[in-house]
Amino acid sequence: MEAGKMIGAVAASMLCTAFGAYLYSRVEASRTTETVKAVAEERQVAPRHVSSISMASPMDFTDAAEMTINGVVHVKVMQNVGESQSYGGGDIFEFFFGPQYGGRQRQEPVVGSGSGVIISSDGYIVTNNHVIDGADKIEVVLNDRRSMEARLIGTDPTTDIALIKVDAEGLKALKFGNSDNLKVGEWVLAVGNPFNLTSTVTAGIVSAKGRHVGINTSNMAIESFIQTDAAVNPGNSGGALVNTRGEVVGINTAIASQTGSFTGYSFAVPSNIAQKVAEDLKKYGEVQRALLGVQIRDVDGELQKRLNLGSTDGVAVMGVNDGSAAAEAGVKTDDVIISVDGQKVETTPELQAMIAQKRPGERVKLTVVREGKEREIEVTLRNIRGTTGVIKGGDSTMLGATLVPISKSDSERLGLRCGLKVESIGKGRLKDAGVREGFIIARANRQPVSSVEEFERIVATTQDGLFIAGCYSDGRVRYYAIDLSDAE
Numbered sequence: 001m002e003a004g005k006m007i008g009a010v011a012a013s014m015l016c017t018a019f020g021a022y023l024y025s026r027v028e029a030s031r032t033t034e035t036v037k038a039v040a041e042e043r044q045v046a047p048r049h050v051s052s053i054s055m056a057s058p059m060d061f062t063d064a065a066e067m068t069i070n071g072v073v074h075v076k077v078m079q080n081v082g083e084s085q086s087y088g089g090g091d092i093f094e095f096f097f098g099p100q101y102g103g104r105q106r107q108e109p110v111v112g113s114g115s116g117v118i119i120s121s122d123g124y125i126v127t128n129n130h131v132i133d134g135a136d137k138i139e140v141v142l143n144d145r146r147s148m149e150a151r152l153i154g155t156d157p158t159t160d161i162a163l164i165k166v167d168a169e170g171l172k173a174l175k176f177g178n179s180d181n182l183k184v185g186e187w188v189l190a191v192g193n194p195f196n197l198t199s200t201v202t203a204g205i206v207s208a209k210g211r212h213v214g215i216n217t218s219n220m221a222i223e224s225f226i227q228t229d230a231a232v233n234p235g236n237s238g239g240a241l242v243n244t245r246g247e248v249v250g251i252n253t254a255i256a257s258q259t260g261s262f263t264g265y266s267f268a269v270p271s272n273i274a275q276k277v278a279e280d281l282k283k284y285g286e287v288q289r290a291l292l293g294v295q296i297r298d299v300d301g302e303l304q305k306r307l308n309l310g311s312t313d314g315v316a317v318m319g320v321n322d323g324s325a326a327a328e329a330g331v332k333t334d335d336v337i338i339s340v341d342g343q344k345v346e347t348t349p350e351l352q353a354m355i356a357q358k359r360p361g362e363r364v365k366l367t368v369v370r371e372g373k374e375r376e377i378e379v380t381l382r383n384i385r386g387t388t389g390v391i392k393g394g395d396s397t398m399l400g401a402t403l404v405p406i407s408k409s410d411s412e413r414l415g416l417r418c419g420l421k422v423e424s425i426g427k428g429r430l431k432d433a434g435v436r437e438g439f440i441i442a443r444a445n446r447q448p449v450s451s452v453e454e455f456e457r458i459v460a461t462t463q464d465g466l467f468i469a470g471c472y473s474d475g476r477v478r479y480y481a482i483d484l485s486d487a488e
Contacts, residue, residue, distance in 0.1 A: 067246030074193045076138070115239030177247025328379075391404070
C-alpha cells in the first residue's frame, strides 16, 4: 500500500514538472516571437534612417574619381634662365676667389610642375597662372602617360587662371559645375599631381566660401576662394576640385601652411570664375573684366553704428570713381550693397566674385541701403577703359605685357595727362628690365604715350634701346632702359 502511494506521488510530481515545462516553453516562445518582431521592426526602420544619412553625405567616392581622374593632367614647365653676370665680372676676381666671382655663369633650367584640367576634347586646359608663369616650355602628360607640348593661350593674374592648349582630339573633358550652389559641409575631391605623384585623389569637405587670404599680389586681384580640408600639396595647383557628381567646382590654387606642405586647409578658385576667365581667354585672348568703379570694404561694428545699420551684412561703398559705371548709375559713398541680382552679399570677396562673373556691357541690379532705406539701382558695367566694348588688348609679343590706357581716376590722382598701365606682364623685354605689373608708362623715348598704337609705333621705329619713364600707383617715379637689340 505504501509502495502504491509512493508511485502515485512520483507520477503526480512528474506530471506537474512536465506541465510546468510546457507552460515555460510557451511563455519563452511568446517572448522570442515578440523579440524577433521588435528586431524586425527595428531593421525595417534602420535601413531607411541609414539611407537618408548616406544620401546627405555619401562616403563612396569611386564614381566621382573615375569620372574625373582622366580629365586632370600633369603640367611640367621649364624656364631657361640662361647665363648670369656676377658682380665681380673680371678675371682677377675669378683667379683669387673662384669662378663664382668672375665672368658669366651658366645656370641650369628651372623646372616646375603642377596640374591642369581638360575642358574641351580638342585640347584646351585650365591651370593656374603661377604654374606656367615665365615658362619657356610647357609639357602636358595625360593620365594614360601620353606626353605632348602645350602652347599658352592667355593668362589672368588677377584670378591666377591660365589657359593652355595641346594639339589633340578626343580627350576626356570635364564638366564645370555651379560653384555658387556649393554648401559648407559638402563633400569634395581634389584631383591632381602632388609631389609629382600622378593621378592622386583626396577627399574633404567645403569648410568655407568667399575666403580672402591675401596671397594674390596682382593689381586688382580677385580672391573669393573655396576653402576645403581636402589634402592639397605642391603639384596640385591647377588641378580640379570636384563634387560627388564629378563636376568641377573649383581650380585648386593654394594651401595655408607654414611648412610648404598641407597642414589642414586648401583653397580653390570657384568654377564660375575660372570658367568665365577661360571662355574669355579662348574667345578674345584677353579677360573681359567688368568693373563697378567703387572702393569698398566690409561692414564692421563701428561702421554699422555710424551708418545706423541693422546688421554687419553687406559691403560699404567708401568711394565712387568719377565717370565709372557706379557713378553713372547713381551709387553714392556710404551706400551699403546688400545684394546683386537678388543674391545676398555679405562680404567684399563675395561682391568681387559676383562682378567677376560678368562682362562689360552687362547690367546688374544692386540693392543698397542708403540712410536706413533699401533701394534698387541698375548698373551697366564697364571695362577698365570706362567703356562697354570688348578689349582685344595691346599684348606686345615682343615686350610681353598687356597695356591699357590709364583710367580717369589714376590720371587725376597722379597728375598725368596720359599714359599706359601695365595690366599684366609675362615673359619679355619689359619683365627682363625690371618692370612690374601696375607700372604706368608716361613717356617712351621722351615721347608721351596715350594709346597702345602710339607705344607700338615708337617701339617699331626704335633701333637699339627703348627708354621709358613713368610711375607706380603709389606715385613712385621709375625709369627703365629696355634693350631691343636682336629682339624678335
